[in-house]
Amino acid sequence: MATAKKIDKKHITGGETDGGITSSYATKDGVKLKVPYSFMGTIYGKEEEEAVLAAMKQDTLTMGPKTAEFQKKFAAMCGVKHAFAVSNCTTGMHVCTQLFDIKKGDEVIVTPNTFIATSLVILKEGAIPVYADIDPKTFNIDPKEVAKKVTSKTKAIYVVHYAGLMVDMDPIMEIAKKHNLLVLEDCAHAPYAEYKGRKAGSIGDVGVFSFHSLKNITTCGEGGMITTNNDKFAKGIEMLRCMNLTHERDAGVNEWKFGKITCKKTSPLEYWLPSHFDVNDWNGHWGNNYRMNEIQAAVGCVQLDKIDMLTEKRREIGHKITAGLKGIKGITPVFEPKECKHVFHLYTVCVEEKELGASRDQFMKVLYEEEGIQTILHYQPTYHFTGLQKMGYDPDQCQNANMFFYKREMNLPMHPRLTDADVENMINGIRNAAEKVRTKK
C-alpha cells in the first residue's frame, strides 16, 4: 500500500515517551535486561493523536464515517470486496462461527498452536474443535494432518497464520472444496502478510484480524476486522455484528407490519413512525453488539497509512536476526518460504536440544539471567487447558505442537522500535548463551 502522507517516524525510534513496559511482561526479579520482550511507551505519533481528537468532535461516535473509511481502506489493503470492523478478533470469529451455522455436535478442524480465542468461538457454539498437528518448520497447521481429520461431522477449517507467516493455503482450500467445508483465516498475527501474492484474509471464506495492543497495528488496544469476498456472507456479518436489526423503512417497501402496528412509508418520512427497527434471528443465531467506535476506527485509518512502513521495519529486523543466527549450532532461525511474505508479528527461534547439548529451558534461563534477553512462549497446545482436558482431549495427540511448546520454541523481542543495538545484543546474547550451556554440560 502506498504511504501517501508524510509519516512521523519518531514513534518507532523510541526515546520520546516515558511509559512503562507496554505489557504484562515487566519483571521485578533484579535481572538487568538488555532487551526486554516488549517496548517502552506509546506506539502512537501525532497523526493518531490528531485523528482521535477529530473523531471525538464528530456527532457520531460509533459506526460513522471513520468506521466506513477504515473498512474501505482495509478491504483495499487486503484485496477483498468487503471488510467489517468489530470490537476484537474473538468477537469477529464468533460472528463468523454463527455465520457458518456451526452448532452443537459439528466439528471444526483447528490448529492447537494458537491463542485460546480460535477454539473458544467453536466451543461457545457447542461445537467440537478437532486438532490437526502443526508443521515443525513453519509452526502452522499442516494440510496433510487436516486431511486426516475430516469426518462426516466436519463443517469448517480454522487456520491461524502463526507469527505472521501464512499457512500453506492452496492445499487447505482444496481439502475444503473436496469436502464442502468453510475456511476461516485467523489473521490476528498477519495483517499485510502474503502467500503467493495474495494477502492474509483474502483466500478463505472469511478472514478475521486483531488490533489488540501488541498486534502489528492497533486501534487503541482493542479492535478487529472481518474480511470476505462473499456477498451473502457480507450481509450476515453486518447483521450479526449489530443485533441483527432490520430497518424496514430503508428496505424499499411502502407498508410493513411491526408488532401490532401497520406502518406506512410516507414521503417525506413521518418522523413519529413507531417502528425504527425490527429484530430477527439470523439462520437461528441471535445477533450481538460487537461494534467498533469511531475513535478506534480513526486510529485504524492512520495505522493503515503506516502499515507498509511498520511491516517493512519488522521485516528488516526479522531478516537481520535470521542472518545473525545462521550457523549457531542447535539454534533454528525463522523459516520464510519463497512464496510467503512474513510480517514478523513474532520472531520464533527454536532450540534443538540434541544439537545444542542442552534443553530449551536451560538455554532460555541463561539467555535471560546472564545475557539479559527476555523471551516468552506462544502457545501451549489448546487441548492442554483445564477446560479442554475435562472434556477428555488426548494430551499427546499432536506431537509436533507438544514438542514445539514444551521443548523447542521461544519468542524473541520483536517490534518496530528495536534498534540495531538491540538486534546485535539479541544475536550476541543467543550466541553467548549457546556457548555457555554447551560448556556447562
Ligand SMILES: Cc1ncc(COP(=O)(O)O)c(C=O)c1O
Ligand atoms: C492467534 C490469535 N487469534 C485470536 C486472538 C484474539 O484477538 P483479540 O484479542 O483481538 O480478540 C489473538 C490475540 O492475541 C491471537 O493471537
